[in-house]
Each structure stands twice: as structure tokens, then as C-alpha cells.
Amino acid sequence: MSLTSYVSSPTSTRLPSVIRSLPxxxxxGDIFGLFICVAIALWLRLGEPLNKFDPxxxxxxxxxxxELYLVDAYHPDRQIAGLRTPARILIGxxxxxxxxxALIYLFGAWGNYTLAGRGILLPSLAIFTIWAIISRLYAGKWMRSQAQQTRWLILGAGTxxxxxxxxxxxxxxxxKLVVLAEVGQDTTQKDSHLNCVGNFNDLSNWSQGSWSGVVVASDIRFSEPQIQLLMEMRLRGIPVYRLPDFYESIWYKIPSSLLQDKWLAFSAGFNLMPGYFSMKLKRVxxxxxxxxxxxxxxxxMLLAALAIKLDSPGPVFYSQFRSGLYGKPFKVYKFRSMYQDAEKRGAQWASQRDPRITKVGYWLRVMRIDELPQIWNVLCGEMTLIGPRPERPEFDVKLKEAIPYYEVRYLVKPGITGWAQVMYPYGAxxxxxxxKLAYDLYYIKNYSLWLDMxxxxxxxxVVLLGKGR
Known part of the structure; x- marks a missing residue:
């Protein structure tokens, strides 16, 4: 999978392939538009053609x-802090x-370089802003029209x-969804969203339709004729997914409740395990x-330390034990973001608006500055820059009992930031x-240099938009 598909991940449903390529x-279009806008400004101002090879x-x-990536302009359907894409583009x-x-003045390029003139870059940026906003408005409208045409065939009606x-x-x-239940399966008490229209005996009737995809949502034993029908659908270009594969391919996560030992044993990936060259390269x-x-x-870090001392009494740094590689406890270091006696009642989940968090600590968490002392843990080899976030041993006991395959996340070193932290909103x-484990499992299975980038x-x-967790 390419870096673009990770960095500018497409809309989260299996729309036609062209929509998945919309980012x-x-x-x-932005690259083309930027060159056109600079060329127009240069021609209007000086009557000169653009040198497209100019560094x-x-x-x-x-x-x-x-800038467009940082304001998330490649998802025209999203809102961030109540701002739609056009507003974010304008602010950006x-x-x-x-x-x-500021850069032009700082390096003295204002009077020494033609393109640095007042009548070139700023007008071209203004023209391009209009271009970018209009393209997002049309892209969003087109996406919604295409989303209405998606039709999924769901096989199975279980939990x-x-x-x-x-x-x-x-x-x-x-x-639009069409659900076929297993033969003899009772669907009267199922969720109203399922809207079962029949069972697997009707598959031949539905297989000739035009589908965005087929999802096998249960552990089903198909008959030979049914397997033949599914094969024919796939050869017609209709993707057929098992449920874990859908989550992995389309939503970039792997829910542990869907996994089985044989799936883990025979699935590709998992190249970040100890002893693999990729782990050694990651350490370097x-x-x-x-x-x-x-x-x-x-x-x-110096400014953060000063702000913490001025804001509330107590030490600048805070340390606590976390579970590391193979579940081995280690001491993690952070800037103190809570009041000094915040855990006098024992270990507690941290909530988004936790009253134990100081005023300075709130902003340290939002900007993720409180995590910076963990650089020392990385240098010591206890952590890595990118990996699953380490959990507290007190919580691990409960999570191991409640979540299947939870301990898989400790087959790799924990990280300062990770796939779960950038893909899932705050929660405790x-x-x-x-x-979060679903995203951690995806990272462990699909690790690559591109994914780390x-x-x-x-x-x-996340840091610049104040979406820290």
C-alpha cells in the first residue's frame, strides 16, 4: 500500500475505486493549479512565462x-473543530x-529574486485559494452523489x-445494504439495521446484481454452488471480503474479536517481530x-518546564510504570500535567476533561509536549518513536481478561506515538x-517504512490542529 493511501486515507467506506483515489x-489538481496560478500572476505582473524548473x-x-495536508484539505467531507474544508483552506x-x-524577508529575497516580489506569490496564492475551495466543494458534492450508489451484499446476520x-x-x-442470513437463522430479534431479505439459498438471485462489494460477515460453510457464485462475482470485478479482511483493507484496523488463531498463523505480515531485520533497522x-x-x-522542553513550575507546585517531571516489550514493566517519563496528588486514590483512567489536569497540563496534552521526555526512553531502548502506546500494568490485568489477543500488542516495543493515536479520538x-487495539494490530501486521512515515x-x-490525546 502506498504512502498516499495512509497519509490521505480515503473515505471510510468501499466506494468505487475512483472515489478511493479522490485524495x-x-x-x-492542486499541483497543476499552483503552477497555473503562479504562471498567471507572473504573466499579469511582468509579462514573463513561468520557468517550471525553477527551484x-x-x-x-x-x-x-x-499546508493543505496539515489542514486536512484532502478530506472534503470532514469537519474539524466545527470548520468545514473551505474555511480550513482559507485559514491555512x-x-x-x-x-x-517572513521567510522572504528573513533571507533577503524580496528585492533579489523576481518571484519573491509582492505582486507574484501572494496574488498567486489568493487565486489558488479560490481554486482549492471550489475544487473541494465540487469534490464533496460528487462524493455524496457517488455514496448514494453504493450497494453492499452482506452474508450473515450474527453479532x-x-x-x-x-x-x-x-x-x-x-x-444501501442487502443482508442474507444463514439458512435456519432466526433474525426476528436482530438489529433493525440488518433488514434481512432472505437466506443463502437466495444467493443465486442476488449474485447477478451490481454490487460495490460482498462481505462474508459470519463463519460460514458454503456449498460448492455458492462458492462458484462468489467466484463468478469476484471475476466480474466485485470484491469479496471476509470480515477481518474488510476491516483491514478498508478501515485500516483489525478488531480482535473477529480473529482466530489460524487467521493469525497463516496471514501475511507481522514483520516487526524480534529478530527480523526491520526491527533492527527501526532501532537504528x-x-x-x-x-x-x-x-x-x-x-x-525548557519552556514547558518553566511553565509547569510557575503554574502549580510539584516536580516538573512525572514517572510511572508502563508495560513494555513482552509486558515487562519499565518506568516512563513525562512532563507533569496533573496536580501533585492526582492519584492519591490509586490508578484511574484519564478523561478528556479530567479535573486533575492543570491549566498548563491541558495544553501540554493537547500539543503532546508532555510526551517529549519519553525521548529518553527511546534512547535507552525501552520504547520506539512509533508503536503502540504503553499501558499501565494495573489496567493491563483488566484489559487482558476483557479483550481477546490483547497481549499481541506487547510483541513489539511501545511508542511515543502510534497508529491508534492518530486514527482514534480520545477515550479512556x-x-x-x-x-485502539484494533489499530495497534493493524500496525503490527502491516508495519512498513511508509506506514511509519x-x-x-x-x-x-494532530499537534498543529490541537487534537492531542
Whole structure:
């Protein structure tokens, strides 16, 4: 899977392939639009053609594209802090114009470089902002029209099917579902969302339809004719998924309740286990990147330490035991974000608006600055930059009993940030731990350099948009 599919992950349902490629199409349109807008501004101002090989132009284009990614402009259907995509693009353009102007003055390029003139970059950015907003409005409208055409055939009406259908309808309420129950299965007490229209004996009647995909939502023993029908559908270009494979391929997570030992034994992936070359390479990268990161964040850490001392009495740093590789406890270090006696009643889940959190601590958590002292844990080899977040041993006991395959997450080193942290909103309960484990399992199974890069980019966006957990 490409980096683009992770960094600009598409809408969360299996829409036609062109919709899943919409972020890429928008990216290509933005690159084309930026060059056109700069060329127009240059021609109107100076009457000169654009040199598309000019490194200054490419630097400007890259800067704007990073800004669009950070404001999540490649998901035209999303809202962030109540702001729709056009509003986020406008705010981002204002920020990038200020940043670009500051760089031009800082490096003295204003009077020495043609494209750095007042009448070139800022007008081209203004024109491009209109281009970007209009393209997102049309893209969002088109996505909604295409979502109405999605039709899914669901085979099975058990508990897992109910959960899956609820998720699917939440993420794509415009889609249409047809559910076939197993022969003899009682569906009278099932969830109303299932809307069973028949059983597997009717598969031949429904197999000739036009479907976005077929999802086998139960552990079913198909007859030979039914397998033949499913094969024919797949050869016609209709994807056929087992439930765990759907979650993995489309929603980038693997719910542990759907797993079986044989699936784990024979599935591809899991290349981050101890002894694999990828783990050794990851350790080398951790040491290099962490050393560089420490240089850049040292001023931020000093300011954070000063703010903590001025805000409330108590030490600057806070340490507690967490479960590491193979569940072995280790001491993790963080900037103190709670009042000094916050856990005098014992270990508790941290909530989003936890009254134990100080005023400075709230912002440290939002910007994830409280996690920076864990750089020391990475240098010591107890943690990695990117991996599942370590949990407290007190909570692990309860989670192991409640969540199947929970201990798989400790087959790799815990990380400062991870796939679950950038994909799942804040939560502190057994149910939230189950959802986060689904993302952790996906990361462990599908680890790659591209996925780590995607998590790094998403972490930057989470920090800048104040979506820390």
C-alpha cells in the first residue's frame, strides 16, 4: 500500500475505486493549479512565462501542499473543530502567506529574486485559494452523489454482522445494504439495521446484481454452488471480503474479536517481530532521529518546564510504570500535567476533561509536549518513536481478561506515538482500549517504512490542529 493511501486515507467506506483515489486526484489538481496560478500572476505582473524548473517555484508549491495536508484539505467531507474544508483552506492560506512573507524577508529575497516580489506569490496564492475551495466543494458534492450508489451484499446476520452494519451505515449513511442470513437463522430479534431479505439459498438471485462489494460477515460453510457464485462475482470485478479482511483493507484496523488463531498463523505480515531485520533497522532509525529531534525540541522542553513550575507546585517531571516489550514493566517519563496528588486514590483512567489536569497540563496534552521526555526512553531502548502506546500494568490485568489477543500488542516495543493515536479520538475505557487495539494490530501486521512515515505526518497534523490525546 502506498504512502498516499495512509497519509490521505480515503473515505471510510468501499466506494468505487475512483472515489478511493479522490485524495490523489485532488493532490494532482492542486499541483497543476499552483503552477497555473503562479504562471498567471507572473504573466499579469511582468509579462514573463513561468520557468517550471525553477527551484523557488517548487519550494513554494511544496510549502502550500504541506499546508493543505496539515489542514486536512484532502478530506472534503470532514469537519474539524466545527470548520468545514473551505474555511480550513482559507485559514491555512492566510497562515502560509504570513509564513512565506517572513521567510522572504528573513533571507533577503524580496528585492533579489523576481518571484519573491509582492505582486507574484501572494496574488498567486489568493487565486489558488479560490481554486482549492471550489475544487473541494465540487469534490464533496460528487462524493455524496457517488455514496448514494453504493450497494453492499452482506452474508450473515450474527453479532459481528450487526456491529459491522452499524459501522458501515455510520460512515456511509447514504449507502444501501442487502443482508442474507444463514439458512435456519432466526433474525426476528436482530438489529433493525440488518433488514434481512432472505437466506443463502437466495444467493443465486442476488449474485447477478451490481454490487460495490460482498462481505462474508459470519463463519460460514458454503456449498460448492455458492462458492462458484462468489467466484463468478469476484471475476466480474466485485470484491469479496471476509470480515477481518474488510476491516483491514478498508478501515485500516483489525478488531480482535473477529480473529482466530489460524487467521493469525497463516496471514501475511507481522514483520516487526524480534529478530527480523526491520526491527533492527527501526532501532537504528530511532537512535538517529531521536538525537536530531532532541536538538530541535530542547527549547520547547525548557519552556514547558518553566511553565509547569510557575503554574502549580510539584516536580516538573512525572514517572510511572508502563508495560513494555513482552509486558515487562519499565518506568516512563513525562512532563507533569496533573496536580501533585492526582492519584492519591490509586490508578484511574484519564478523561478528556479530567479535573486533575492543570491549566498548563491541558495544553501540554493537547500539543503532546508532555510526551517529549519519553525521548529518553527511546534512547535507552525501552520504547520506539512509533508503536503502540504503553499501558499501565494495573489496567493491563483488566484489559487482558476483557479483550481477546490483547497481549499481541506487547510483541513489539511501545511508542511515543502510534497508529491508534492518530486514527482514534480520545477515550479512556475498556471499549476504547478495544478500538485502539484494533489499530495497534493493524500496525503490527502491516508495519512498513511508509506506514511509519504516515504516522509521523499525521502526528504533526494532530499537534498543529490541537487534537492531542
Amino acid at each position: 490523489v486526484l485532488l493532490l494532482l 523557488f517555484v517548487w519550494g513554494f508549491v511544496l510549502l502550500v501542499l504541506v 492560506s492566510i497562515g502560509i502567506s504570513i509564513f512565506t512573507s 459481528s454482522a450487526i456491529k459491522f452494519v452499524q459501522n458501515l451505515l455510520t460512515l456511509n449513511p447514504l449507502g 532509525a530511532d537512535l538517529i532521529l531521536t538525537s536530531i529531534l532532541l536538538i530541535f525540541v530542547s527549547p520547547v 475505557s475498556v471499549e476504547d482500549a478495544y478500538e 504516515a504516522i509521523a505526518f499525521k502526528t504533526i497534523r
